[in-house]
Amino acid sequence: MAPTKTTGKDVYSVILPTFNERQNLPIITWLLNRTFSEQNIDWELVIVDDGSPDGTQDVAAQLVKLYAPHVQLQTRTGKLGLGTAYVHGLQFAKGNYIIIMDADFSHHPKFIPQMIAKQKAGNYDIVTGTRYAGDGGVYGWDLKRKLTSKGANIFADTVLRPGVSDLTGSFRLYKRDVLEKLFQSTDIRGFTMQMALAVTAKSQGFSIAEVPISFVDRVYGDSKLGGEEIVEYAKGVLQLWWST
Numbered sequence: 237m238a239p240t241k242t243t244g245k246d247v248y249s250v251i252l253p254t255f256n257e258r259q260n261l262p263i264i265t266w267l268l269n270r271t272f273s274e275q276n277i278d279w280e281l282v283i284v285d286d287g288s289p290d291g292t293q294d295v296a297a298q299l300v301k302l303y304a305p306h307v308q309l310q311t312r313t314g315k316l317g318l319g320t321a322y323v324h325g326l327q328f329a330k331g332n333y334i335i336i337m338d339a340d341f342s343h344h345p346k347f348i349p350q351m352i353a354k355q356k357a358g359n360y361d362i363v364t365g366t367r368y369a370g371d372g373g374v375y376g377w378d379l380k381r382k383l384t385s386k387g388a389n390i391f392a393d394t395v396l397r398p399g400v401s402d403l404t405g406s407f408r409l410y411k412r413d414v415l416e417k418l419f420q421s422t423d424i425r426g427f428t429m430q431m432a433l434a435v436t437a438k439s440q441g442f443s444i445a446e447v448p449i450s451f452v453d454r455v456y457g458d459s460k461l462g463g464e465e466i467v468e469y470a471k472g473v474l475q476l477w478w479s480t
């Protein structure tokens with residue numbers, strides 16, 4: 237892909253929440269470095285680790301040295317959840333654009349230049365990766381997980397009508413000030429937060445563009461999504477329906 241045109245002052249901060257990602261972290265960091273370097277884009281990586289027992293923080297500390305000054309490690313004690321990890325990471329991020337993604341390659345860095353180009357083309361407030369439009373897709377999930385994800389999107393779309401094809405996906409590019417406003421506007425966190433941020437953004441008039449992505453299930457480690465999160469999600473949809 238041809239290099240993406242940025243203003244020269246733009247800095248992209250990737251916030252990467254990690255819990256037990258020791259095996260994935262070196263490769264995702266290498267891929268991010270390669271992607272941004274090839275495009276000559278100013279970037280940083282903010283790893284937010286919640287005391288992973290598998291030694292993720294030791295690996296991250298090595299990466300901080302190896303990729304200096306691009307990588308920083310922020311730690312919290314105990315597993316405090318995906319949503320609050322983004323909020324925590326944003327306090328330390330220096331970029332005027334924020335990218336949030338997973339550490340396990342389900343979100344491949346190769347889509348980042350397309351997301352940046354899309355944002356620039358329309359000066360969008362948010363660009364979201366979508367598995368459910370264009371040539372986007374999901375690979376490697378069993379039927380139960382596919383139905384859960386699709387069902388969660390259909391449920392929220394039917395109740396809230398936000399016009400975003402992938403409400404639960406978390407591979408997104410935000411203008412920093414927009415993300416800050418959204419964090420202040422909704423207190424919904426956890427896995428439900430992606431949906432809450434998109435719905436709140438739409439209700440506040442922010443523009444959202446989409447880039448189709450291939451979501452590939454993780455090879456190393458386990459998903460942290462459980463029944464509790466699914467119940468929380470349903471509650472979150474109804475809470476937003478009531479409040480918007």
Ligand SMILES: Nc1nc2c(ncn2[C@@H]2O[C@H](COP(=O)(O)OP(=O)(O)O[C@H]3O[C@H](CO)[C@@H](O)[C@H](O)[C@@H]3O)[C@@H](O)[C@H]2O)c(=O)[nH]1
Binds near residue numbers: 255315321340430458
């Ligand atoms: N710091 C921190 N990180 C966490 C925590 N829980 C999960 N993570 C990190 O958050 C990312 C996503 O977690 P997974 O457990 O791999 O998520 P998933 O089940 O594959 O869910 C994906 O799909 C969902 C539905 O489409 C998405 O909503 C979700 O954001 C994610 O993309 C990974 O980098 C993981 O290490 C936590 O409590 N704390």
